[in-house]
Amino acid sequence: MTFRQATHDEPTVFEHGRFWKDxxxxxxxxxxxGDGIPDALLRKDLDLPSxxxxxxxxxxxxxxxxxxxxDTGFYPLGSCTMKYNPKVSERLAGLPGFTSLxxxxxxxxxxxxxxxxxxxxxxxxxxxxxxxxxxxxAAGAHGEFLGMLVARAYHESIGEGPEMDGTGRHEVIVPxxxxxxxxxxxxxxxxxxxxxxxxxxxxxxxxxxxxxxGPSTAAFMLTNPNTLGIFEPDVERIAAMVHExxxxxxxxxxxxxxxMGKTTPGAMGFDIVHFNLHKTFGTPHGGGGPGSGPxxxxxxxxxxxxxxxxxxxxxxxxxDWDCPESVGKIHSYLGNFGILLRAHVYIELFxxxxxxxxxxxxxxxxxxxxxxxxxxxxxxxELRKHEFVLSGSRLKECGxxxxxxxxxxxxxxxxxxxxxxPLIVDEAIMIEPTETESLETLDxxxxxxxxxxxxxxxxxxxxxxxxTSVQRVDExxxxxxxxxxxDLRKDADNE
Amino acid sequence: MDDGEAMTLIPNRHAVDEMLEVxxxxxxxxxxxxxxxxxxxxxxxxxxxxxxEVEERIIRLHDSNVLRSVPTFRGGxxxxxxxxxxxxxxxxxxxxxxSYTPYQPELSQGMLxxxxxxxxxxxxxxxxxxxxxxxxxxxxxxxxxxxxxxxxSKKRNTILVPExxxxxxxxxxxxxxxxxxxxxxxxxxxxxxxxxxxxxLTKVVTEDTAALYxxxxxxxxxxxxxxxxxxxxxxKALLIVGVDPFSLGLLAPPGDFxxxxxxxxxxxxxLPMNFGGPLLGIFAAxxxxxxxxxxxxxxxxxxxxxxxxxCMTLMTREQHIRRHxxxxxICSNEGLCSxxxxxxxxxxxxxxxxxxxxxxxxxxxxxxxxxxIDGIGSPAYSGSFxxxxxxxxxxxxxxxxxxxKDRGIxxxxxxxxxxxxxxxxxxxxxxxxxEHLDHYIEAFREVVS
Numbered sequence: 050m051t052f053r054q055a056t057h058d059e060p061t062v063f064e065h066g067r068f069w070k071d072x073x074x075x076x077x078x079x080x081x082x083g084d085g086i087p088d089a090l091l092r093k094d095l096d097l098p099s100x101x102x103x104x105x106x107x108x109x110x111x112x113x114x115x116x117x118x119x120d121t122g123f124y125p126l127g128s129c130t131m132k133y134n135p136k137v138s139e140r141l142a143g144l145p146g147f148t149s150l151x152x153x154x155x156x157x158x159x160x161x162x163x164x165x166x167x168x169x170x171x172x173x174x175x176x177x178x179x180x181x182x183x184x185x186x187a188a189g190a191h192g193e194f195l196g197m198l199v200a201r202a203y204h205e206s207i208g209e210g211p212e213m214d215g216t217g218r219h220e221v222i223v224p225x226x227x228x229x230x231x232x233x234x235x236x237x238x239x240x241x242x243x244x245x246x247x248x249x250x251x252x253x254x255x256x257x258x259x260x261x262x263g264p265s266t267a268a269f270m271l272t273n274p275n276t277l278g279i280f281e282p283d284v285e286r287i288a289a290m291v292h293e294x295x296x297x298x299x300x301x302x303x304x305x306x307x308x309m310g311k312t313t314p315g316a317m318g319f320d321i322v323h324f325n326l327h328k329t330f331g332t333p334h335g336g337g338g339p340g341s342g343p344x345x346x347x348x349x350x351x352x353x354x355x356x357x358x359x360x361x362x363x364x365x366x367x368x369d370w371d372c373p374e375s376v377g378k379i380h381s382y383l384g385n386f387g388i389l390l391r392a393h394v395y396i397e398l399f400x401x402x403x404x405x406x407x408x409x410x411x412x413x414x415x416x417x418x419x420x421x422x423x424x425x426x427x428x429x430x431e432l433r434k435h436e437f438v439l440s441g442s443r444l445k446e447c448g449x450x451x452x453x454x455x456x457x458x459x460x461x462x463x464x465x466x467x468x469x470x471p472l473i474v475d476e477a478i479m480i481e482p483t484e485t486e487s488l489e490t491l492d493x494x495x496x497x498x499x500x501x502x503x504x505x506x507x508x509x510x511x512x513x514x515x516x517t518s519v520q521r522v523d524e525x526x527x528x529x530x531x532x533x534x535x536d537l538r539k540d541a542d543n544e
Numbered sequence: 545m546d547d548g549e550a551m552t553l554i555p556n557r558h559a560v561d562e563m564l565e566v567x568x569x570x571x572x573x574x575x576x577x578x579x580x581x582x583x584x585x586x587x588x589x590x591x592x593x594x595x596x597e598v599e600e601r602i603i604r605l606h607d608s609n610v611l612r613s614v615p616t617f618r619g620g621x622x623x624x625x626x627x628x629x630x631x632x633x634x635x636x637x638x639x640x641x642x643s644y645t646p647y648q649p650e651l652s653q654g655m656l657x658x659x660x661x662x663x664x665x666x667x668x669x670x671x672x673x674x675x676x677x678x679x680x681x682x683x684x685x686x687x688x689x690x691x692x693x694x695x696x697s698k699k700r701n702t703i704l705v706p707e708x709x710x711x712x713x714x715x716x717x718x719x720x721x722x723x724x725x726x727x728x729x730x731x732x733x734x735x736x737x738x739x740x741x742x743x744x745l746t747k748v749v750t751e752d753t754a755a756l757y758x759x760x761x762x763x764x765x766x767x768x769x770x771x772x773x774x775x776x777x778x779x780k781a782l783l784i785v786g787v788d789p790f791s792l793g794l795l796a797p798p799g800d801f802x803x804x805x806x807x808x809x810x811x812x813x814x815l816p817m818n819f820g821g822p823l824l825g826i827f828a829a830x831x832x833x834x835x836x837x838x839x840x841x842x843x844x845x846x847x848x849x850x851x852x853x854x855c856m857t858l859m860t861r862e863q864h865i866r867r868h869x870x871x872x873x874i875c876s877n878e879g880l881c882s883x884x885x886x887x888x889x890x891x892x893x894x895x896x897x898x899x900x901x902x903x904x905x906x907x908x909x910x911x912x913x914x915x916x917i918d919g920i921g922s923p924a925y926s927g928s929f930x931x932x933x934x935x936x937x938x939x940x941x942x943x944x945x946x947x948x949k950d951r952g953i954x955x956x957x958x959x960x961x962x963x964x965x966x967x968x969x970x971x972x973x974x975x976x977x978x979e980h981l982d983h984y985i986e987a988f989r990e991v992v993s
């Protein structure tokens with residue numbers, strides 16, 4: 050079967066639309082507004098394109114046809130958990146009693162919304178093995194940032210907070226396999242980042258960790274299973290070492306889809322946990338977002354969570370602002386409610402069978418790994434969780450690289466895996482099939498990958514993709530010319 | 545294994561043995577043999593539910609929220625504007641909403657061109673060079689803008705903000721600055737107009753000032769009359785302007801006043817209120833600062849055959865490349881909300897002026913009618929306003945809200961001001977009819993008399 054993505058030479062809205070300059074516009078406006086607003090604050094012209102609804106819809110429908118989503122094909126993007134998103138969540142999230150709620154309506158008027166959030170907090174406490182949850186972070190990285198603020202507040206409360214002169218607990222340790230957001234979030238919260246090397250098994254090197262830990266350490270951020278898909282076997286020892294040093298252990302929840310019903314971050318000894326609702330709990334990824342990144346903590350850290358907390362008092366759900374040690378706010382309101390709602394629906398559907406979700410995600414991953422490990426080297430040990438990392442290094446023999454493999458996969462209708470991450474694997478290919486893909490899909494993908502590893506296919510990879518709406522895109526030109534808007538294309542022409 | 549509704553979402557439960565054989569393991573449990581028994585935990589949730597059981601539960605929650613036929617008069621950043629059906633329809637396109645960050649441009653031209661169009665349309669609305677592909681919301685966009693100002697101005701360490709900034713926004717900003725060591729200094733406002741006190745401003749602008757943040761409309765709904773002069777009062781400090789994008793149908797864009805950065809809450813451009821999320825953080829800057837920006841940027845380029853194409857660009861700013869030296873930690877953003885805004889701006893186009901005028905007219909009618917009631921100050925500050933204004937109720941605004949709600953109107957947000965005590969912040973939009981407004985005025989007259 051041949052794949053071909055829809056290809057439209059679709060102009061931009063600026064080429065589609067009609068424009069007219071209304072010379073009288075400003076004068077009309079000045080007359081109309083009178084003294085209401087000073088003339089200097091009024092708009093002179095508004096040069097947005099004018100289109101009919103039909104034209105707008107055709108335009109964006111055509112554009113959407115030139116986009117790969119989970120609903121159009123396999124999307125094994127490692128670390129992103131691109132599972133199928135149940136449609137019932139979309140339907141319920143679109144109900145007017147949710148979409149039309151203003152965030153400042155009084156507690157009595159939004160009881161359903163608050164109860165839903167309260168229930169979701171309780172469910173995440175169980176799944177994460179934590180004592181309290183804040184739903185405010187709008188994404189995983191936002192949750193990491195909140196986690197770091199909570200760590201700061203905790204250490205400040207016991208006189209060990211980081212100081213600008215470099216004293217106090219001012220360091221956060223991350224493994225070299227960490228997601229880029231981990232060090233970036235720690236740095237944003239004012240911490241110095243200390244990166245430690247992984248050992249030859251691809252897991253945390255306990256000696257390196259011990260050497261890095263000390264009175265300056267605020268936290269150690271860890272993903273478990275890690276970004277290689279390997280469960281950290283020494284996680285309890287790690288927790289003990291980190292706590293012994295007076296630091297906190299932070300759980301990056303990007304890989305939670307591997308362990309539900311098997312263990313919890315809390316049981317492993319983590320103090321702060323973020324969840325990626327758009328990954329684990331089946332909410333759509335929206336072309337980049339919105340996501341949601343709730344943060345769970347153990348009881349000793351609960352008092353630092355953002356305001357308002359959602360509490361049940363006298364039979365009513367309320368927003369409680371009376372939390373004197375709270376870090377304050379990190380979002381305008383209570384977080385991405387529409388996403389929280391979808392995640393709650395997902396958890397309601399599965400309940401305790403979330404364990405099956407993790408089992409099948411891990412089964413799919415190990416099955417695919419078993420089928421591919423002959424054709425592509427798989428560094429480190431074999432048993433993986435929900436994702437695994439291969440190396441595309443052998444492709445070099447025929448003059449290709451992992452990026453070429455990625456483009457070649459696109460020609461077969463597969464979204465490529467995550468590539469060149471984690472950084473410790475040469476020419477990394479990071480594959481996360483998720484539990485929602487059938488054996489037939491996994492087999493088709495495996496056979497394609499195996500075929501691509503052969504000499505014949507390998508040599509032609511450089512010329513791919515051909516079946517997508519555009520061929521290989523010139524990213525260097527984009528960075529050089531910086532045509533970041535329709536109007537800036539004139540700058541590029543002049544240079 | 546039970547074959548309930550949820551299980552239809554997991555296809556391979558009947559192929560387990562076959563797959564285990566390829567893996568070379570005997571049981572599912574073997575896949576988890578590396579998790580120490582001491583940390584093993586079972587879930588204690590509920591048994592799986594059918595789709596209709598879940599619907600029933602959620603609809604029960606839905607029904608205990610209050611829905612009114614008269615659109616809310618609450619604003620403060622999120623407003624009851626019209627959400628065109630075509631916007632929701634495009635947001636609901638599977639190819640868009642089930643995709644992720646367009647890392648592979650060849651398969652993702654649809655999302656990339658849409659984001660490029662968002663950047664381009666928003667840049668025209670703001671009259672700014674460059675717009676990113678979204679922050680989480682207006683408040684976090686402000687936090688990122690302040691951090692960017694500190695990066696650009698290096699040794700300067702003070703951020704000036706208006707004293708009447710909303711407390712929640714100030715709290716988010718403080719958190720975004722916590723790790724920087726920067727100082728936040730509040731600039732007083734003129735108690736009569738509600739605008740920035742420019743005389744006080746000249747006293748606090750120093751060589752240490754990295755940026756001034758000013759918003760128009762501000763927390764009181766008041767437009768910042770000093771905007772045309774602010775740039776010249778700041779010397780080398782940067783100017784960050786906060787806007788309501790909807791108001792720009794009528795108001796001069798911040799780029800006209802030489803803003804260095806612009807932030808705002810994009811919800812009014814086609815997004816439902818959604819109980820405050822997802823929202824859309826607008827973030828714009830001058831082109832010369834593009835490399836200091838947080839978040840994703842899409843650029844226009846060509847493919848190998850010379851055909852127009854789009855891709856994410858300047859990615860060396862971002863966390864997945866630059867790690868702890870990245871301009872921001874942001875990864876997932878509000879991509880689909882920027883799609884909504886792009887569709888909205890294409891659909892409404894220059895008619896945004898008409899919608900803005902209707903909102904303006906409605907708010908001004910309401911304000912002037914309320915002013916006719918004894919003991920009421922409306923607006924409580926004399927500065928010009930767009931679609932939102934403060935009312936001094938002569939009594940506790942909380943009590944006014946409660947009694948107005950009994951009459952079918954959610955009249956506004958009670959706020960506390962430093963100088964006038966408790967006021968009510970009232971917003972009108974194009975959705976409010978003359979009937980709604982007269983109903984409001986009548987109900988208000990009753991509850992305060």
